[in-house]
Amino acid sequence: MRYLNMIVPALLCVLLHHPAYGNKPGKLYRLDFGGGSNDLSFKVGVKGGVNFTVIMPLERFSVLQPIQGTDATSGEKDYAALYRNLGFQYGFIGLLQIGKALSISLEPTFSNYSIKYDATSTWTDASNPADRIVINTNYADKLRYFEIPLVLRYQLGSQQIRPYLAAGFFYGMLTGAAGNVESSTVQYINDVEIPVENSIYEGDISNNFINTRLAAFPGAGIMVDFSFATLFVEADYYFTLHNVTDESSRYSNQQSVGGYYNVPDNLRPDNLVINLGILFNINRASLQGGQGRGKGSAVECPPAFKKR
16 A cells, blocks of 8 residues: 555656646646545445345246156245345455545455245145145255445435445356255045155255356445444345356256255346445545645645646
C-alpha cells in the first residue's frame, strides 16, 4: 500500500499535464490521500449470512418402470419450498468507492446450498389394488461453491443510515456435493401394512453436477456509518443462468440409481441470499484545485504551462 500511494499520485500528475489540460496554465493541483474527501476510497471487509434455494426443474427423469401385471407410479420428485432449503455463506469484500453514491466490489465467497426433495414410488397389483409396495424417500443434497461476485451499489442519499440498490454477476466453482437419503419400503397385503426396510445413505454426489455456475442478481440493502467502520445488511436474489446438472454422468452413481432409484433432474437453482457485513476504510484520494496542503498526506503537481 505504501508504494501504491506513491505511484498513483505520480500517474495522476502525468495525466494533468496531458494536452487536454496543458492549455490552461497557472493551476496548481493537489492529490490528497487520507484527507477529508470521500470521492475515491478503498474499503475492505467481511460478510456472512444465510440463503434459501428455489428449485427450478427444467426436465425430469426417473429410473422406475411398470412391470408386467402391475401398475406403477414413477416416483416424480416433489421439491421442497424455499424456506426448507436453508444454507449459509461467508466471504471477504474489496470495495472501491468511485463517487459519493457509486461503488464497485469483488467479494470472494464460500457458499453452501441445500436442495431437499421427496419421492414416492408405488407398485400396485393390477388384479388386487389392496396389494402394493410403496417406497418413500427423502433426499437432502448439499452443494458447496467458491464464488467470485462482482457487485455495483448505488447509495440513495448521504445520511448516516441510507438505503442502496445493488446489481451483480458471479462465477462459481463447485468444491463439493454430498447427498443424504432416507428411504422406507412398505408392503401392503389386503391393505395390511408390513414394513420391509428402512435405510439411510450418505455419500459424495459431486459427479451429479457440473463444475461451474454463472448467476446474475439484483439486490437492495441498508448501510450505517460509524466512526470506525460501515455496517450493512443486504438481500440479493441469484438467478442461475443455466442447468447445473451434469447430464453426461446422470446414471453413473450406482448407489443412488440402483439402491434408491434416484437420478438427478435438470435443475436451475435460484437463491435468496441475505448477508450482514462490515467495511473498514483503507485510504481516500481526491483531486482538488487550489494551493497548500490540507489534512493528511498529499502530493502537489506543478502547474502545466501552455505549449509553445
